[in-house]
Amino acid sequence: MVDRISADSLTTRRDYLRIVATVSGGLVVGSTMVAAGVLHRHGDGSAPPLRVAEKLPPGEAVAFNYPGEHDRAMAIRLADGTLVGYSTVCTHLACGVLWRKERGTEGELYCPCHEGVFSARTGEVTAGPPPRPLPRVVMVEDGRGAVWAIGTARSGESDESGLCRQLNDRDPDLAARAGCNAIRRGGAS
Numbered sequence: 101m102v103d104r105i106s107a108d109s110l111t112t113r114r115d116y117l118r119i120v121a122t123v124s125g126g127l128v129v130g131s132t133m134v135a136a137g138v139l140h141r142h143g144d145g146s147a148p149p150l151r152v153a154e155k156l157p158p159g160e161a162v163a164f165n166y167p168g169e170h171d172r173a174m175a176i177r178l179a180d181g182t183l184v185g186y187s188t189v190c191t192h193l194a195c196g197v198l199w200r201k202e203r204g205t206e207g208e209l210y211c212p213c214h215e216g217v218f219s220a221r222t223g224e225v226t227a228g229p230p231p232r233p234l235p236r237v238v239m240v241e242d243g244r245g246a247v248w249a250i251g252t253a254r255s256g257e258s259d260e261s262g263l264c265r266q267l268n269d270r271d272p273d274l275a276a277r278a279g280c281n282a283i284r285r286g287g288a289s
């Protein structure tokens with residue numbers, strides 16, 4: 101069930117804490133931003149986290165709209181457990197991109213308009229005319245296994261860089277505490 105959460109509810113705060121407790125390692129920045137509520141303030145142009153599935157088993161995908169109600173997106177759990185998310189608006193001429201689970205070892209994202217193909221693991225173009233990778237949607241899993249969209253990254257941008265860009269725009273001090281300077285120095289942005 102897709103669940104757009106309210107920034108002020110107690111349930112929301114508990115969910116924040118669960119996400120923070122769960123996210124670690126490669127997405128430290130994301131957890132810091134969730135902890136600070138940076139992505140959840142209404143009226144500042146950012147989209148609140150969106151719960152897109154109660155569970156997402158390996159090899160399965162779920163379609164949803166994020167960050168806006170008309171922005172088509174998809175989360176995929178790869179066979180090795182990796183959770184990825186993408187805009188499903190093709191970077192060629194904006195057709196809808198589809199999930200083809202049965203293709204290759206971990207499926208692929210396919211655009212039927214002109215046979216565009218994107219890697220399910222990275223969003224990179226693997227065939228056809230699309231000029232750029234699919235923009236990413238940053239996904240995390242909470243302590244109960246529910247899957248959330250918490251932010252976006254531009255085409256070719258890493259999850260961390262996308263989150264840091266959004267955070268730097270709105271709270272540079274918090275961005276520094278979240279380690280965004282190191283990410284920028286590392287050339288990921």
Ligand code: FES
Nearest residue numbers: 190192193211216
């Ligand atoms: S619109 Fe997707 S390949 Fe052309």
